[in-house]
Amino acid sequence: MTANGRPRVLILGGGFAGVGAAQKLEHADAEVVLVDRHDYHTFQPLLYQLATGLLETTAVGHSLRDLLSRHENTVVHKARVTAIDLDQRTVEFDEIGPISYDYLVFALGAEVNFFGTAGAPDHAFPMYTLPHAVHLKDHLLERWEAVDRDPSLLADGALNVVVVGGGPTGVETAGALAELYRGDFATDYPNVDPEDARVTLVEAGPELFGMFKPKLRDYAEKALTKRDVEVKTGAAVASVTPTTVELKSGETLKAHTLVWGAGLQGNTIVQSLELELQRGNRIGVGPDLTLPGRSEVFVVGDIAAITDSKTEQVLPQLGSVALQSGEHAGKTIADRIADKEPKPFKYKDKGTMATIGRGAAVVQMLGGRTMTGFKAQAAWGAVHLALLPTNEDRAKAVVDWVGAAATHQRAGRITVERS
Numbered sequence: 001m002t003a004n005g006r007p008r009v010l011i012l013g014g015g016f017a018g019v020g021a022a023q024k025l026e027h028a029d030a031e032v033v034l035v036d037r038h039d040y041h042t043f044q045p046l047l048y049q050l051a052t053g054l055l056e057t058t059a060v061g062h063s064l065r066d067l068l069s070r071h072e073n074t075v076v077h078k079a080r081v082t083a084i085d086l087d088q089r090t091v092e093f094d095e096i097g098p099i100s101y102d103y104l105v106f107a108l109g110a111e112v113n114f115f116g117t118a119g120a121p122d123h124a125f126p127m128y129t130l131p132h133a134v135h136l137k138d139h140l141l142e143r144w145e146a147v148d149r150d151p152s153l154l155a156d157g158a159l160n161v162v163v164v165g166g167g168p169t170g171v172e173t174a175g176a177l178a179e180l181y182r183g184d185f186a187t188d189y190p191n192v193d194p195e196d197a198r199v200t201l202v203e204a205g206p207e208l209f210g211m212f213k214p215k216l217r218d219y220a221e222k223a224l225t226k227r228d229v230e231v232k233t234g235a236a237v238a239s240v241t242p243t244t245v246e247l248k249s250g251e252t253l254k255a256h257t258l259v260w261g262a263g264l265q266g267n268t269i270v271q272s273l274e275l276e277l278q279r280g281n282r283i284g285v286g287p288d289l290t291l292p293g294r295s296e297v298f299v300v301g302d303i304a305a306i307t308d309s310k311t312e313q314v315l316p317q318l319g320s321v322a323l324q325s326g327e328h329a330g331k332t333i334a335d336r337i338a339d340k341e342p343k344p345f346k347y348k349d350k351g352t353m354a355t356i357g358r359g360a361a362v363v364q365m366l367g368g369r370t371m372t373g374f375k376a377q378a379a380w381g382a383v384h385l386a387l388l389p390t391n392e393d394r395a396k397a398v399v400d401w402v403g404a405a406a407t408h409q410r411a412g413r414i415t416v417e418r419s
């Protein structure tokens with residue numbers, strides 16, 4: 001309890017899940033504290049659009065203080081969680097003092113998993129945070145500038161990109177990169193033959209888009225090939241250097257850029273909690289999203305292994321799962337504080353979807369219905385606009401998307417130096 005007798009709700013993480021929880025606690029008779037290592041909320045599904053210059057940084061990251069500024073019962077701190085003591089109900093941080101809680105919303109998300117691939121932590125470009133996307137964009141621009149100055153670098157694979165992972169992150173990134181390479185970059189750098197800049201998508205499994213129906217997998221592969229992406233399935237990466245990617249088959253690809261979209265694991269901080277973890281470092285929760293035996297601790301979003309009450313399957317790590325589970329935790333806490341009976345969590349599936357490029361996307365609905373092409377891209381746009389945190393963000397994204405569709409131009413292709 002806080003000094004004024006109100007319970008304290010501590011939310012760790014300001015992603016979809018943490019912000020969803022905070023939104024539902026706006027009118028609760030509680031002190032709400034949200035802590036994130038960044039001062040912004042990251043809209044991960046659009047990171048690849050930032051990395052390829054389609055969207056600006058502020059369309060993908062939104063100030064957490066601004067997002068929650070109208071919540072009179074809420075404060076935001078920028079600090080990194082360093083330790084959690086579930087028995088003492090206290091959390092420690094790097095730059096602020098410990099905070100105790102009556103309710104904890106644990107929403108620290110997932111982290112990249114390189115699966116022990118040699119060289120990957122030092123030389124791969126993961127796509128999980130805003131700095132990752134900006135770093136990749138700057139690196140690509142720097143490589144094209146380098147080749148513009150010294151065309152002999154082309155033969156060393158300076159412009160080649162290998163994207164690892166045939167799931168939505170890898171496919172969306174490969175498709176967007178190919179459009180950037182064959183579109184704006186081809187115009188920006190007339191001295192470089194775009195045919196000499198290769199985008200290759202590597203997937204260890206037998207097919208791309210394992211979670212989709214076979215006809216959507218075929219569609220995705222054809223759409224990528226049409227955009228000049230070379231697709232290699234059944235190919236796993238063995239090691240990475242700054243200029244090469246070696247496959248387990250022994251083949252070596254010359255490429256100065258390897259984008260890692262292949263794997264995630266729950267935030268490694270969970271390893272210190274002495275909990276029994278599920279596959280991918282995720283924490284199993286009960287039907288009300290609390291930790292077994294600790295009804296004051298809610299675990300939500302990518303870090304949680306939530307079993308769908310309808311299908312009995314563990315829900316995927318998706319924005320809509322994170323947002324809905326976070327909202328459910330916030331609502332349940334608000335109900336408990338107000339002495340109302342909370343309800344178990346029920347996930348509303350809006351379909352699984354991914355874009356491949358301009359006018360090319362796939363959607364698979366819960367009942368098995370599928371869509372491709374412009375219709376699917378419109379559905380993808382509608383679902384993702386709904387996930388954006390404010391109307392201002394939605395407006396910004398629509399302006400950038402419509403502008404890019406009409407002019408085929410990506411405004412964000414500049415590098416901003418630190419000094």
Ligand SMILES: Cc1cc2nc3c(=O)[nH]c(=O)nc-3n(C[C@H](O)[C@H](O)[C@H](O)COP(=O)(O)OP(=O)(O)OC[C@H]3O[C@@H](n4cnc5c(N)ncnc54)[C@H](O)[C@@H]3O)c2cc1C
Pocket residue numbers: 012013014015016017018035036037038040041042043044045046047048079080081082107108109110127128168169267269300301302303317318319320321322323353354
């Ligand atoms: C490239 C990419 C594309 C995606 N595309 C889609 C898509 O098209 N559709 C879809 O539905 N889903 C998509 N997803 C998945 C979706 O983005 C995630 O499921 C969702 O972001 C999970 O939300 P979360 O709140 O659980 O975690 P996150 O969004 O990861 O938020 C966790 C928060 O915790 C903070 N944090 C982490 N560690 C600490 C610490 N030690 N101390 C303090 N703060 C910390 C982070 O800064 C972050 O703000 C995509 C994901 C990626 C990476």
